[in-house]
Amino acid sequence: xxxxxxxxxxxxxxxxxxxxxxxxxxxxxxxxxxxxxxxxxxxxxxxxxxxxxxxxxxxxxxxxxxxxxxxxxxxxxxxxxxxxxxxxxxxxxxxxxxxxxxxxxxxxxxxxxxxxxxxxxxxxxxxxxxxxxxxxxxxxxxxxxxxxxxxxxxxxxxxxxxxxxxxxxxxxxxxxxxxxxxxxxxxxxxxxxxxxxxxxxxxxxxxxxxxxxxxxxxxxxxxxxxxxxxxxxxxxxxxxxxxxxxxxxxxxxxxxxxxxxxxxxxxxxxxxxxxxxxxxxxxxxxxxxxxxxxxxxxxxxxxxxxxxxxxxxxxxxxxxxxxxxxxxxxxxxxxxxxxxxxxxxxxxxxxxx
Ligand code: SF4
Ligand code: SF4
Numbered sequence: 001x002x003x004x005x006x007x008x009x010x011x012x013x014x015x016x017x018x019x020x021x022x023x024x025x026x027x028x029x030x031x032x033x034x035x036x037x038x039x040x041x042x043x044x045x046x047x048x049x050x051x052x053x054x055x056x057x058x059x060x061x062x063x064x065x066x067x068x069x070x071x072x073x074x075x076x077x078x079x080x081x082x083x084x085x086x087x088x089x090x091x092x093x094x095x096x097x098x099x100x101x102x103x104x105x106x107x108x109x110x111x112x113x114x115x116x117x118x119x120x121x122x123x124x125x126x127x128x129x130x131x132x133x134x135x136x137x138x139x140x141x142x143x144x145x146x147x148x149x150x151x152x153x154x155x156x157x158x159x160x161x162x163x164x165x166x167x168x169x170x171x172x173x174x175x176x177x178x179x180x181x182x183x184x185x186x187x188x189x190x191x192x193x194x195x196x197x198x199x200x201x202x203x204x205x206x207x208x209x210x211x212x213x214x215x216x217x218x219x220x221x222x223x224x225x226x227x228x229x230x231x232x233x234x235x236x237x238x239x240x241x242x243x244x245x246x247x248x249x250x251x252x253x254x255x256x257x258x259x260x261x262x263x264x265x266x267x268x269x270x271x272x273x274x275x276x277x278x279x280x281x282x283x284x285x286x287x288x289x290x291x292x293x294x295x296x297x298x299x300x301x302x303x304x305x306x307x308x309x310x311x312x313x314x315x316x317x318x319x320x321x322x323x324x325x326x327x328x329x330x331x332x333x334x335x336x337x338x339x340x341x342x343x344x345x346x347x348x349x350x351x352x353x
Contacts, residue, residue, distance in 0.1 A: 001091070018035055020067060037077060122154065138154075141323035149342055149343055152351055174207075178291040206253040207252050247263060287299070304332030307332075
């Protein structure tokens, strides 16, 4: 199996990553922590068979990136894990959950296998602009599950001339993170971005953000909604709210892309912010990413429950900027206490909900 042995061999097995890997914290198995995964990949590179245990070791990584942040040898384990997953999938080795997820996305263009319109949340589409410098990339979760957040995002952004793609497809993140090709989806989205003449794509999903940034043509500028809102705070007519909230850093916005301060600036324009016990580059993963929520739901929820222990006392809301984090933390017991940053801003600017 073709794996990047130079990067794998850079690991000095110090175990620093072991103390931070959120999966290891729950499972306790050496094969389910970063160092163990690297040893598994080394074994694969020298011809070991990819049995069920090997697949479980690689597929339980949420790609949270806290190990990359702490590794003294400069190893990037989630990147290696994604490469190994790609190699296995290319050889036809995958779990039933991986296969189901890919079939759903290839068949419908979204992670849920929904066959209804992705733009059903937008009742009046007659005035959508055919040409614009800015496009709001909605993402599967907000298109189909958190449509109020999609509506609020669009209401905030359309004031600045932002439009949407007429036939948006999944950005490809769930496929790319779990070892599959997303070329067809990427091509379909890029074709529409070019037709519109978009120079900047704005997204409210941390997973979409990483994918648009890393897997789409570099000439298209990608911005997250927290960055866009932070740039336009003075134009939003925000009225402060008597609330205390905390902020959960999504891994793919924070550690992967270093967007830490913009969401905090936006929150502080609205209400009081109290930090979680672990925050910014030390933030604990919600457990939802890297295909773990769909492949290992119990493990994913255990991680989310542990993340909720970091919430400071006395806050009204846990604010985040990723619909997958919203979903995983809500399901772990926090319910409607978890809200998207956009929904907080919408309330402060007088938009419904
Ligand atoms: S911290 Fe880095 S060098 Fe140390 S065991 Fe983990 S991956 Fe290897
Ligand atoms: S990316 Fe996160 S889940 Fe994956 S090995 Fe590193 S610390 Fe563990």
